[in-house]
Amino acid sequence: MAEEGEEAPQPPQKRFYRQRAHANPLADHTLRYPARPQDMDWARLFPAFFPPGAAATPGEPPPRVEFADLGCGYGGLLVALSPLFPRTLMLGLELRLKVAAFAGTRLRALRGAGPGRGHNAACVRGNAMRHLPHFFTKGQLSKLFLLFPDPHFKRPKHRWRLVNAALLPELGFVLRPGGLVYTVTDVPELHRWMVAHFGEHPLFQEVPLAELDGDPVVSRLATATEEGRKVQRAGRPVYPAIFRRLPDPPPLPV
Template sequence: MEEAAAPPQKRFYRQRAHANPLADHTLRYPARPQDMDWAPLFPAFFPPAAPPAQPPPRVEFADVGCGYGGLLVELSPLFPRTLMLGLELRVKVAAFAGERIRALRAAQPGRFGNVACLRANAMKHLPHFFRKAQLSKMFFLFPDPHFKRTKHKWRIISPTLLAEYGYVLRPGGADPIVARLGTSTEEGRKVQRGGRRIFPAVFRRLQDPAAGGDT
């Protein structure tokens, strides 16, 4: 059992809203998805005495740019047996999300073991973490559109990156999670307090025609 810890205070983890995803950050990532050790992030799902013949669990949901972890915390009790990973590039913000999850695990034993946050650059290293068709859901909540032409290369949603998202996603569709996307994160609640509208966009991964499925 983890030692009880006080929840982190966001005022100690403030950071600029954006980090340059094209810069050379000091990051650690596996050469291949099969080289990733998930046990430190999800110890409850990787017990030391697990039967060797039992296939290890895999991350199913990915929250790209997870911020302070609001969506992960919201979805954790809804899908208690599903592993969810938040990917966040900003150092202090990723640290807050990790501390927040650890504090929740300690305060509520047996809960929130299925969510974790990892400091990572999804624009560069996504295929290093996830196999082909591994993920059933990906979330991009309130991404900055980067209106300036010189910053278009920073966009997390682009034709080039869509090919990578399609690679790690399996065919599937929307579900009741959609109703929570605008209210579970700090950014979403800020928009609501300001009386502004949220414009969700939901996309489904289609079956590859070359695989003989429907489009």
């Protein structure tokens, strides 16, 4: 919230943040990311949870990000989830420069609108297909979101898809056993692709939606993001799927 006499940050306007809808996640982008999770300056992103001069409580671990929205776009899901989980830190990773800038500015403006609004949500520019272990430690996350990922329709570009055989082990690394991956798309072929890839991986198991009736996230998957609302306005059906991180398999005998 803005201090007395200070002007509250204004929400960004999309017309100043126009960018192409697609980005090549395998290209060499100019990105800044930590060499390891311990090097990340979380206090800069979440100052309300790291007050200056505040001493850590003995025996109590510092706050850690637990939710990650991969390809968070304009930050709609983070805005929706922030008040539902006010004590949970959540981070969006977005590869497109101007879109990431919009989401970050949007969340900072939300913080200035009133106490307790948006202080637990932040966005950074990052490549989820390359740098997840640079941001998160093993088993750190309890929820991962992959909402309306780019379908990359052309077959030669299928390797650009966010869900792929190379990324799934990294998702399993940063997600703790029992944690959930939420996906939704309006592209039936991409839905089948994601279900097949998660289903073939030994660390994941699809969760019937009926088992998650009490999960407040599920009802917001299709409508929280700008892409989801666009699909809703067009009247197209959506295809959600949720996967649980299974326990690590026992080690092989020596």
